[in-house]
Amino acid sequence: MSGNGGDENRADCRRVLIIDDDRDFADSLSHLLTLEGYNVQRAYSVAAARDAMNTFEAKVALVDIRLGEESGLAFVSELRQEHPDLLCIMMTAYDSAETAIQALKEGAYDYVRKPFYSEDMTATLERCFERIRLTGEREVAEAQLRQAQKMEALGELTAGIAHDFNNLLAVILGNLELVADDVGDNANLRELIDDALSATLSGKELTHRLLAFGRRQTLHPQRIDVGELVAEMLRLLERTLGEGVVIKHLSRGGLWQIEVDRNQLEMSLLNLAINAHQAMPEGGTLQIETANEVLEYSDTLSQEGLRPGEYVAISITDTGVGMTEEVAAEAVRPFFTTKEVGEGSGLGLSMVYGFVSQSGGHFVIKSEVGKGTTVRLYLPKAEQVPAAVLTEDAEQEARGDGAGExxxxxxxxxxxxxxxxxxxxxxxxxxxxxxxxxxxxxxxxxxxxxxxxxxxxxxxxxxxxxxxxxxxxxxxxxxxxxxxxxxxxxxxxxxxxxxxxxxxxxxxxxxxxxxxxxxxxxxxxx
Incomplete structure (x- = not known):
């Protein structure tokens, strides 16, 4: 995703509308600014300017103080009311403090006096677009902060609930097992206890997912080659999803290693694959793509929560029914689901989101109704220094009873x-x-x-x-x-x-x- 855009993209972002009834002047200024890399349109009257603003999303308007029989000052006020984000530069041949003050009162961002040097005009425009850039970045940062605060509050709430549930489940699970030790040969009672134990363990799994969303689960990170992990999971995914889904794995060579909890990553990918399968009731294609991604600052502006850095990106794309923007925005909220009652807890994506966030990564979901959904996990590249190998007994010692300790x-x-x-x-x-x-x-x-x-x-x-x-x-x-x-x-x-x-x-x-x-x-x- 890294890299600079082309000149056309840059010009498209630097849109300038020249509003001046002097056609020769407007045409000359348009030619000059086009050579400087701006996307320019001209309007020779107030009426033409109104029409132009309906089709041309100008970022900056250069407005002459006199527009035939109409006032450029009054039109600046109108433009600011209709387009609050538009920066207006007043052009005037009148060099007076009163004119400048009046222009600023009407909402102009700056003014220039005719005739002007081309360097002065381009310097003024550069200040305008720098302000626009900084304003946009601030708005993105504020939106990201609000989203982060919302998710943090939701995470605190769900983690607190999960903590209380775990204490309740500890009593239920423990007592059920104690009772089970004394039921003897009563098959009916044994069946009832087994059902209760099964339900309690399901509750344990739900609280685990709540803790995952709240970024409170216990993780055991280890170095992982994502390409190898996905390749090893393909057979499991094929068996799980069945014959109606074609699975494609695209992996670019030279993948960096990541350092995450392997079990949780496998569970996350399985959850995403199952979600994709459910979105393709008539069958379809599930594509898993892995690649190194270097996110520059400019790459992160269009997506809340993204931070610059080096990542291994795992993309899971389906050809299913897709989601609206509103549904996609709510998809990671705990217990949010569009499925029928009994078909899901609404915690699958919440668990994935929490795991990725707790691992220092980012979760991005993009979807289009009728075309499908892509979920992309950005997991940070492991540090270059050799990490201590975090081992865990593959199977802890077999149960051993006490000896009076x-x-x-x-x-x-x-x-x-x-x-x-x-x-x-x-x-x-x-x-x-x-x-x-x-x-x-x-x-x-x-x-x-x-x-x-x-x-x-x-x-x-x-x-x-x-x-x-x-x-x-x-x-x-x-x-x-x-x-x-x-x-x-x-x-x-x-x-x-x-x-x-x-x-x-x-x-x-x-x-x-x-x-x-x-x-x-x-x-x-x-």
Whole structure:
């Protein structure tokens, strides 16, 4: 997208209307300005100027002070009322302060005195178009700021809701699993519990998408070759979309690497492909294109949110029904959907938008009714310095029950704390409890046998989970710590702790997930 436009494009942006009843003068000035690269039209009367403004979107009007029997001053006032963004330059042969003041009062941006040197006129026009450029950039920046503030507020709201939901789901999921352990051979009850567990896990996925939109999900970035990733996904996409959709992959060579969460990128591409498939009920073509893009400042002006930089762009284009501008503008809002009830949650694009934004990139959607939609993801080029390889156990250790280790559970919500206690006790651990950081420190001072501190990151009072752990480890450097949270990224916003350097389990969690994470933490080096 980088590069300068041609002379024709430049002239098209520099449109000047000359309004003067002196035809010879107007023609000569038009010829001069055309040679200087301006797009010029002439009007020899007020009536002709009115007609010209209906078909020629002038940026600057050069208006003579006398237009036959009509006043150029009065016409400038009329032009400014009808076209507020138009800059008017008054041309006058009368060299008086009163004339200049009157012209400015009527709305003229500047004035020049006839006769003038060509350099003076072009300098005046350059000032005009510089002002127009700066005004346009300011308006774009203000629109981008408003959009960013809107999305940030919406993200805060959805993340807060997701956090509360996660605490509720933690209780529901944990208790369902505890009940499931005791149902015995009652097949009907087992089926009911399995249905409830399935619905709870679906709720967990919804809150995950809400956190993704709010840019509060926990990401594990790694270096990725996008071309290879897309190529590996093609078979999955073909199976998912079926025979009615032809998938094309266009990849330009020499793609830069990016550093993002691989699983989330794959999920984002799958979501976009499914959305595209649903937009093509009669079948069609899905094209995935990957390319390096260098966005210059001028490239970002036409699209809110874009910033200059080096990116790998992933474009997903369908030949489906398309969307109106109004629908496209709302497409990433959580729960917004044009589908029938039951056909979708309205969170797919929200999740993709949040993931891309949290990864430092940009999400652009363009659509035309009846022709299709293109979603373009701009993901920043990875730094040139070798990045530390972020590894994660492909499969954590198999579940191992406890052997009587003592765990201190710190959680201010009674129901969540009780559920965690029962789950851990059922796994063979001894459990003690605390409702906040201060009470936890008292327990640790009185009980030297605590093997693991299992604490929520967000706690009431002056000691959150992170500060509690630091204080506890000054007393017992060998103490193992496992954190939990409904939205860890937000909890760590003002803390220096690195998510990749701590043991963390996100709410809601299953009994097996808790068992594996506790066993892993207990075996880890402090």
């Amino acid at each position: 003592r765990i201190l559970v710190v959680e201010d919500r009674h129901a969540v704390r009780r559920t965690s206690r029962w789950m851990l006790a059922g796994l063979g651990y001894e459990v003690v409890e605390a409702v906040d950081g201060d009470e936890a420190l008292k327990v640790l001072s009185a009980d030297e046998r605590v093997d693991l501190l299992f604490t929520d990151i967000v706690l009431p009072g002056s000691l959150n989970g992170l500060r509690l752990a630091r204080e506890a480890r000054t007393r017992n450097p060998d103490l193992k710590v496992l954190y939990t949270s409904g939205y860890a990224q937000d909890a760590l916003r003002n803390d220096e702790t690195d998510l990749d350097q701590i043991e963390l389990i996100l709410k809601p969690f299953t009994k097996n997930e808790l068992a594996r994470q506790v066993r892993k933490t207990l075996k880890a080096e402090p």
